Amino acid sequence: MLRAFDVAGNTFMLNGSPIRLIAGAIHYFRVIPEYWKDRLLKLKAGGFNTVETYVPWNLHEPEEGQFNFEGLADIVRFIETAGELGLHVIVRPSPYICAEWEFGGLPGWLLANSDIRLRCMDQAFLDKVDAYYDVLLPKLKPLQCTNGGPIIAMQIENEYGSYGNDTDYLTYLQKGMESRGIDVLLFTSDGPEDSMLQGGTVPGVLATVNFGSRAEESFDKLREYQPDMPLMCMEYWNGWFDHWREEHHVRGAQDVSQVLQDMLDQNASVNFYMFHGGTNFGYYNGANHSHEYEPTITSYDYDSPLSEDGEPTEKFYAIRDVIRTFTGQEPACELPEPLPKRSYGEVRLSEKASLFGHLEQLSEPVKRTCPDPMEKLGQSLGFILYTTHVSGPRPEMELTIQDVHDRALVFLDGAYIGVVERWNPKSIPVRIPAGGAKLEILVENMGRVNYGPYLKDYKGITEGVRLNNQFLFGWTVYPLPLSKADALNYEPVTAESQNGPTFYRGTFEAQETADTFIRLDGWVKGNVYINGFHLGRYWEAGPQKTLYIPGPLLRQGVNEIVVFELHQTADPKVSLVDKPDLG
The missing domain is CATH 3.20.20.80 (Glycosidases)
Structure with missing residues (x-):
């Protein structure tokens, strides 16, 4: 006995009649x-x-x-x-x-x-x-x-x-x-x-x-x-x-x-x-x-x-x-009217909050002998920060992350000294002064492998950190999922350039809500939030130059934009335009 939808020989049958499936994929979660x-x-x-x-x-x-x-x-x-x-x-x-x-x-x-x-x-x-x-x-x-x-x-x-x-x-x-x-x-x-x-x-x-x-x-x-x-x-x-x-x-x-x-x-x-x-x-x-x-x-x-x-x-x-x-048939319905698109213009992000200045609000640190990957700390997504004190003095040595999944910003005594990327796993030369130095490594999970034999994709630092051949032990680790950009104390953006991972916040008013696209010209890499909703990542590497903002994420009146920039921007402003640019 056939089910409501089944096969009979080389034919699909629906309620006893042949049917040709003409289907299209739409992922509700996207x-x-x-x-x-x-x-x-x-x-x-x-x-x-x-x-x-x-x-x-x-x-x-x-x-x-x-x-x-x-x-x-x-x-x-x-x-x-x-x-x-x-x-x-x-x-x-x-x-x-x-x-x-x-x-x-x-x-x-x-x-x-x-x-x-x-x-x-x-x-x-x-x-x-x-x-x-x-x-x-x-x-x-x-x-x-x-x-x-x-x-x-x-x-x-x-x-x-x-x-x-x-x-x-x-x-x-x-x-x-x-x-x-x-x-x-x-x-x-x-x-x-x-x-x-x-x-x-x-x-x-x-x-x-x-x-x-x-x-x-x-x-x-x-x-x-x-x-x-x-x-x-x-x-x-x-x-x-x-x-x-x-x-x-x-x-x-x-x-x-x-x-x-x-x-x-x-x-x-x-x-x-x-x-x-x-x-x-x-x-x-x-x-x-x-x-x-x-x-x-x-x-x-x-x-x-x-x-x-x-x-x-x-x-x-x-x-x-x-x-x-x-x-031989017309479609079963007419196309709906196009959804409105709107350009809201330039939005200046006039407030800032540094990541390193808000670690206690954003994370509960844990002590680890080794810089364990995210999964060992109960974290799946986002960023993770590893900090340790390195004794000195030490002449120039090679700092090696073994291995980074997926992109690490490295800081020594608060100063940015380089980036290590999974696809470019270079070492960074460092000198440690007599009093020693604080080493900080901020790692971004850029997405786990979704196809093929390398699915088992741990994130963060998967094995260890070395100076030359000496592994460094004794770490304080901050899980930073950053799923929301709230609970931060913002201050006005000043004339001097803000270096290092920083949240920028600004607002704009919308008389009417409509789909729009945020351009991030002059920014390097990071994440965007609109009214608390995490839109996703941007990166000057392209090809994508705009992020899509569906109109229902906006509200009539004041809307908040937060940009978490990993590097720096000379002019903290974005543009809301009515056309996408995917490269």
């Missing part, structure tokens, strides 16, 4: 809730019938046993909204999602256990997954189409064949989902390669493939392993993401629409990854590591059919035309 309906309506107006989303474990369980399903994390509301609009929903839950998201969705606190083995039949890992599933899956159970809800299918793990071949682990997750009441169609998704399909598929479970081009070749490979089931590209990479220190990626609309046509001509279903990318708010961007560490930027625009701020692009209209021609 879009503020006030805009979920707008983005979903635009998906529907493009001719799509289904929305797909990942579920990031680390957002929902930021600390072990402490769960969050509110605001950006309100997955139930997002799915219900999609259902109310007549859209089907594909859910791809954790434990692992990749998604260019911090740690691929895994929570950083897993790494407090140095012996844990990720994404395999390691009991320590499975116990944590089970505890999470015990909370997450009961929320999804009533939303399944088998219970009258919009969820038609759910994924087991994610692109597992790109990581491992522990099929017992995949089966364990499958049984764990089913035992908790998940009875919709289950599937896996992998690259269209032999090793990936051998390592990532489960007998009796629908396999799908992910690719950005060469549709016929990719589906031919899938048919070798699954000859009599529906074809689906679960991730059609119609754009791409950006790393800091590289160019913004773009892909032509004609190329994208042609590959879509090729898939439809093969009677395949498709999910656009991404339809709307959104934003890596706060510290939640991930990183890649193939030849070197490459952190992802704050914008997740992805050059997708909807821009980061939700505007239809040339790609949107080209795709809509292909879908309309293929189905």
